[in-house]
Amino acid sequence: MATDTGRRSDDVEACVDAVIDRVGKTITLGLPLGLGKPIRFVNALYQRAKDDPEIQLHIVTALSLLAPRGGSSLEKRFLTPFTDRLYGRIPELAYARDVSGNRLPDNVQVSEFFFKAGNYLNNKSQQRHYVCSNYTHAVRDLMAQGVNVVAQMVAPGELADREGMVSLSCNPDLTLDLIPELRAREEQGTPVALVAETNRNLPWMDRHGAVEESAFDVVFEQPSTDYPLFSAPEMAISPEDHLIGFYASALLKDGGTLQVGIGSLGAALVHSAILRHKDNEHWRAVYDHLRIAERFPVAATDGGTGPFDQGLYGCSEMMVDGFLYLMQAGILKREVFDHAELQTLINRGELSEQVTLESLDLLRREQLIDSPMRARDVAWLVRLGILRDTVEFRGGRLLVGSESVDGNLDDPQAREAIESLALGSRLKGGVTMHGGFYVGPESFYRALRDLSDERRDQICMTSVNFINHLYDHRFGNQRLKVAQRLHSRFVNSTMMYTLGGAAVSDGLADGRVVSGVGGQYNFVAMAHELPGARSIVTLRATRQSGGKAVSNIVFNYAHCTIPRHLRDIVITEYGIADLRGQSDEQVYLRLIRIADSRFQPGLLKQAQKAGKVAADFRLPADWCDNTPEAVRAAIAAGGDADVFPAFPFGRDFTDEELTLGKALKTLKAATATRRGKLWTLLQAVRARDHDNRFASLLERMGLAQPSGLRAKLDQRLVIYGLQLNDTPTDTGNPEA
Known part of the structure; x- marks a missing residue:
């Protein structure tokens, strides 16, 4: 009823x-x-x-x-x-x-x-x-x-x-x-x-x-x-993605702030940050192999190489599942408080999380509380854990159970009573994660439902204006946000990047919209406003188009999402380009340096023709090893095949689906051109699974006993795609 x-x-x-x-x-x-x-x-x-x-x-x-x-x-x-x-x-x-x-x-x-x-x-x-x-x-x-x-x-x-x-x-x-x-x-x-x-x-x-x-x-x-929540499956992390994430992890400052988006590049950063924290030996082996400190000095000045002893604070419009993994790994643990003066004292190291009488003296010195303490002082101190939960304020005194204590910090007897009866043990009420929205895999939702009360209280889902904007007046002022967001690293991906320093993230030259601006502009702009903050734009150096590799670093493009005057740090699988405050010539050259070597000569020629790079400049030899083989060599430098797995955080795809997904992706690439399509169809017609090694995979596709011309051709295409990948158990990227 x-x-x-x-x-x-x-x-x-x-x-x-x-x-x-x-x-x-x-x-x-x-x-x-x-x-x-x-x-x-x-x-x-x-x-x-x-x-x-x-x-x-x-x-x-x-x-x-x-x-x-x-x-x-x-x-x-x-x-x-x-x-x-x-x-x-x-x-x-x-x-x-x-x-x-x-x-x-x-x-x-x-x-x-x-x-x-x-x-x-x-x-x-x-x-x-x-x-x-x-x-x-x-x-x-x-x-x-x-x-x-x-x-x-x-x-x-x-x-x-x-x-x-x-x-x-x-x-x-x-x-x-x-x-x-x-x-x-x-x-x-x-x-x-x-x-x-x-x-x-x-x-x-x-x-x-x-x-x-x-x-x-x-x-x-x-x-x-009531229905289950819509999940976003974990996507495979390619070697190129892993290396981009690795470079980004070298730019994280212990005690800093992190914003990161969804997708394999964000997951790769999270994985490398955890590797740096928990398996520093393997992380350092890759860092040294890549000669990051020598080749990209910004990593030494603005990043770090050790574990995250102080920890990170997350402040991201999207709370991706990676933040939960960082919390579980003991990295996302730097707490921030909703009081600018208090946060400033913590930042300066004057106020620690361990509560002592000196904590009260410091707050009094900074005129944040009075002596004798008043009702509002006591309420605030209880909320912070500086005074115990059992402390009340009645009749001008602190009431702790049946004991009545003077709140005068200048009275030695009162101080002794406060220390023994009323003082808390550590600060509480801090937040390690501010997020605006979340979406992710089902395992993420389950983990959120299973959070302890203490862990849940460290996460504050809130208004996007609090997170993305320094000047929001509803939940916090600019001074508070500046105090909380130390050493911010705003990490966002893009589709293409121009040599002039503009990011193409949301649309195409013909006017069509691919996705949207979202919060990317907000975070990039904020990186230029917050002291010590950096905007990090990540992208793969190449993509496949029409069956061919195409550079994602381009001379120019007829659309941009982030204008060139907001250029900062750009990362590809080939390195880090620190663009902030650089001349146009340096910006062009630093971006060419992290482009794929197949496209560096052409990009340099365009830059020189435009007068942006000296005509006599020649590509240094150590710039010219930006190849897929070099990426794989860097990944191998970790010394263990499991250091950079395709799915470090679990997966929704079965082994069979991973194998089939890679085969379908291979077929899609092979048929990207008319000639490729005809050749693939010709080869597929001839393909046979003579030894039944693909029987279970064909069964999964409903093609074990195909009926009709279309189904029979589909069966042969699948067999051919699996043969191209050489093995029925390869667990590659399942994107079809």
Whole structure:
């Protein structure tokens, strides 16, 4: 039987009715980026709009996640069992599937400010309706679109101390700022609706992520239909990715701050940071083999080579699963506090985590507390752990159980009593990770659900404006953020980089959008504003296009995401280019130095023709070994094949799927040109599995007993692809 208590209902159709009753049939729906979309409510509202053309529905969001289906028949055969296994119990986001198939009804429009990379390159509707926005401006731009409904998946507060609360969990990033904006709009006479959909599979996150349930007008709660969370599988880390991550790990400063994004390059950095911390001997062997300190002095001046004794603090719009691995490895442990003066004392080494009477004296000297202590002093000190939880302030004195203690720090007897009865043991309440949103593999969600209360309290999911912006006024001022973000390293990937110093991360020269700006510009700009901070842009030196290797370091390009005046540090698998404060000639040369050697002469020639490099400059011999073979030699310098594994953090693909995925990737590369396609088909027709060594793999593809010409050709193609890779047990990159 359906229940409806006004705000809360277990009938999703009743929730849709409630929203329409509040705002009418013209609905601009704001949805969280990525994981936090309330799929049951959104699907019901979207279906209502499809059934009722009078409803005008505009969905404004980012990163609408869908299970991959594949394009070719081989890709579908490969992906279908995999997606059924990972996503079979998760309802599909109906509007996103219709967007993908260009099937939106005329009365529905979808605008996104960030695409899953490459998904909508050939989708004209989405290209037209894309909203180009920095992440910090997303709330402003959502409001400009006329958002009158916001809906989000939340974790219900089921424990006694969470009664009446819900957690924004994976997506407080925009919602924390949207709620007051919408309420202000409501006060001005515009009807609005805030909708929460509970899901008990969503990890509970406290601090800023926990809000009153009453903040929402409609709450849909139907535990019997709670679904698993959409997961992003771990991707294989190639040798090139590992080396990029290794160079980046050499730029991390112990006691510093880290921001890093999703993907294999971010995972590679996390793996190398853990290697540096826990297996420093193997890490140093690679460092010395690459002669990093000699060839790239910025690593010596701005980085480090030892374990992370002080630890790192994470401050990243996206809390990737790598941050949890860093926490488990004992690296993500530097705590920051929400008080600028206190944090400054900690930074200077004057206040340690171990509490003593001198801690109170220091705070008094800095005029942060009074003597005798007052009620507000005691409350603050208890919250920090400097005084015990049992200490209260009553009648001008400290009450500890049945004992009453004078709070006068100038009185020797009072000091003795405070030390023995009231003083805490160590600072508490610090945060080691500020994140705006998260998405990752199922193992990540499970680990978040299983966190101890102490570990969970060290993570603060919060507004993206707190993280991405120095001047946000809601959760912290500039002075506080500067004090917290020591030695910041903002690590972001890009697609291409120009010799002039511009990053091409979100779009193509023809105007099409690949993904979005997101927070990349925010972090790059912040690196130039924070003392001691560096922006690190990572990219692979080459990519495959039309069956050929193409350089990702280019002379110029007709689109840029990060302008050249914000150039800082760039890393490829061939090294580190420190560009900050350098002349154009040095910028051009340092980028050519880390380009693939197949393309260095051409890049140099273009630079010289443009007058940016002296005409008599010649490539030094030690620049000209930037080859795939050199990458593999550097990886081998670790001395152990397991030092740089393809999947250091687990995987969702089976051994068979890894082997098949590599074979399909090989076929895709081989058929990138018309000539290659004809040659591959000719060879595939002749291919046979004479000794049945591929029998289980063909069974996995549903091609053990093919029926029909298409299936028989698919079988031969798979056999040929496996033969090209030489072994049925190779565990390479599964991307097909």
